[in-house]
Amino acid sequence: MFRTALRNVLAHKARLMMTVLAVMLGVAFVSGTLVFTSTISDAYRKSSQKAFDTVDVAVQPHKADRKDGAPGAAPRLSRQTLDKIAALPGVSSATGTVGGFAAVADKNGELIGGGFSSAGGNYFPGKDGKDARYPMKDGRAPRSTGEIALDARTAERGHFKVGDTVRVSVDGPVLKQKLTGVFTTDDGNVSAGGSLALFDTATAQKFWAKPGEFDQIDVKAAAGTSQAALKDRVEKVLPRDSEATTGKQLADEQAELISQQMDGMRTVLLAFAGIALFVGIFLIANTFTMLVSQRIKELALLRAVGASRRQVTRSVLLEALVVGLVAAVTGFVAGIGIAVAMRSFMGGDAIPDGPLAIPGTAVIASLAVGVGVTVLAAWLPARRAAKIPPVAAMSSVHAVATTRSLVVRNTIGGVLAAAGAALTAVTSDKAMMGLGAAVLVIGVFVLTPLLSRPVIAAAAPLLRGFGISGKLARQNAVRNPRRTAATASALMIGLTLITGLTVIAGSVQTAVNKLATNTIKADYVVSMASMTGLSPDVAEKLRASGKVTAVSPLRQGASRIDGSYENLTGVNGKDAGRLIKADFTAGSFSALSGTTVVVDDGMAKSHGWKVGSTFPATFEDGKKDRLTVGGIYKGSGEMLGGIMIDNAALTPHLAEVHDRQVWIKTKGGATDATKKELRKTLGDNPAIKIDDKDDIAASIAKVINLLLNMLYGLLAMAVIVAVLGVVNTLAMSVFERSQEIGMLRAIGLDRSSVKRMVRLESVVISLFGGVLGIGLGVFFGWAAGQLIGKSLATYELVLPWGRMGIFLLLAAVVGVLAALWPARRAAKLNMLAAIKAE
Known part of the structure; x- marks a missing residue:
């Protein structure tokens, strides 16, 4: 029977090749997905590990709620905290870091990097005058305002050399900086195609913090001091709204985050591989049904000379096993090619450098999927072949199924289709809707003969x-x-x-x-391409231009109301009604001034507010005030919703003033000429979007x-x-x-x-x-x-x-x-x- 099965595999080469191809495509997608995501994960993990090589303990503002109970983020770290840590025994060095968005334009005015991965930071020289994170390849580090250093990849892409003038933007206005140095870095975002610009610490603090403040303090242990011991010492001098983490823990957290991000991509890609394999089941089942029907007399003869039903079934399944193995092996090899192609498709700079990673799961999954799917699809034709009476098959009286024999199938299909359609249409739960959709598809599949x-x-x-x-x-x-x-x-x-x-x-x-x-x-909505905050200077420049008739910066501020945290949206109360279209059920934008606010109907209903209602609010600086409801509008949830307050009342409570967007009305409406003039007003900045x-x-x-x-x-x-x-x-x-x-x-x-x-x-x-x-x-x-x-x-x-x-x-x-x-x-x-x- 074994030799018979192998002979039958080779006897129908063309059709079996199509079956192999169908399974191979699905397997290739599965193995390619696993290899591709593993390659990216490993590349980012190794890149992030390099970044933590110089960090034994990292000190950061507390990630959870502030310990003083005020809304908003915890305060940054001070220079005093840095000096205390640097003076501790067992500390080799303490580096204060601060950074944010920094868009670098090439000599043609085009943005270098991916926008979201355009970063800036500070060069923090140690006792030897160097920053170990950023070895200088050419020139020197920036030392004063107006100077900048670029990573080597960005300098190469922008065709910059030391001494050139570089146009850069951190929050809107274009700055012209002198390039004093080019450095190398293991930063994963840079190796993935982003850009990194460095400023002296004082300048960086002016851009992204306040003088003397840091986002993080990186501590390097002296020889003989463990990370755990160093962490214990550092924790004793920390302010209450900060926390210390070992470099190993940070690297592990980063690796876990990367793994979670890859899981999402892996799940989506594997879902489509599953769809291809599911469709392939129909092809495989059809192929083996065809092969069995062509050999019906041959199988009957085998039964007549002594082969049992089980042997006939096994011979057909053995054919499927051989086909599955061939498809699995070729699919695995093709999957590696797909992974390489996907990496190339993303571009050489899209992900960090690193070797191709072929995990053991890719090999196991390829074999399991290829063989499993093929054998599963061939099992029903195999059983059907074994059940045919030998005499009936040899005398060609074994008829195909009639329409009447489909009654049971049609009944089952009708019940499944009706149940699936009802569940899909009625439920409000995503999981139940997915279940209903699957049941409906199965029901329709069962009904397709009818x-x-x-x-x-x-x-x-x-x-x-x-x-x-x-x-x-x-x-x-x-x-x-x-x-x-x-x-x-x-x-x-x-x-x-x-x-x-x-x-x-x-x-x-x-x-x-x-x-x-x-x-x-x-007419226009102005924002940063990176979705980071705009400098208030942008709104002022637009207001001063002769084209603009109404301006409203949109600012965000945290607050605590009735024990829960709520975002406040700051707008220009005087111009809000000319720029924002809101359907008011009570009141209007005309009431928006001082501590009088407008709220969406959902929030008003949940708090029991009406026009004239007052409620206490705690701002992010810890100060309290009573706000009055001056209007209630229908919230859309996506672009319009929550509490809107006049910027004049919100801004004094903000630690840092940045505009999420600026909405403007212009003379003559939105035209190409107007947009061009507005761009010129903002210095033809590639990091700023002006959208109608x-x-x-x-x-x-x-x-x-x-x-x-x-x-x-x-x-x-x-x-x-x-x-x-x-x-x-x-x-x-x-x-x-x-x-x-x-x-x-x-x-x-x-x-x-x-x-x-x-x-x-x-x-x-x-x-x-x-x-x-x-x-x-x-x-x-x-x-x-x-x-x-x-x-x-x-x-x-x-x-x-x-x-x-x-x-x-x-x-x-x-x-x-x-x-x-x-x-x-x-x-x-x-x-x-x-x-x-x-």
């Missing part, structure tokens, strides 16, 4: 136009409903996901666009389309596997109908008509799967929208008719491509040999 007849029958009028070829194609498509259903289901699953994601993405984009239109009266409503909509669309395109690329694997499934089904159909095709040729059907018949059958099956997939995708998009609508008030279902038409056309193209080989094979059949075939 659905195939009426749906394919609906295509009859179109097929009549192709004459006898069209009529035969329709009959052939419904001849074996189970096989047609399995083939169509593979394509259905891929198109269900694609359509559902497209419906949700389009609806969300429309809702956010509407939200922006309903909220923003301003169209720009905001375009940025949202860009993000959504980028995400969709990535998902389309991932789901393309499922479609490729579905194509292979259609090819296999048609090949099986051609084999089973060899005598019939030979007879049709003998009575006058020419080769072109035979090809047309097979192609039309393929297109009909593919379109059947496409119609089911698009229908399910729209339903899932609608159901998911019910959840999204609860948090996004402007959400409404938007059906992308154009894209759905493209998806249906894609299904037809899949059918045409899949039919090329089977149609050619059918047309080449020798009619006399086919008629004589058994």
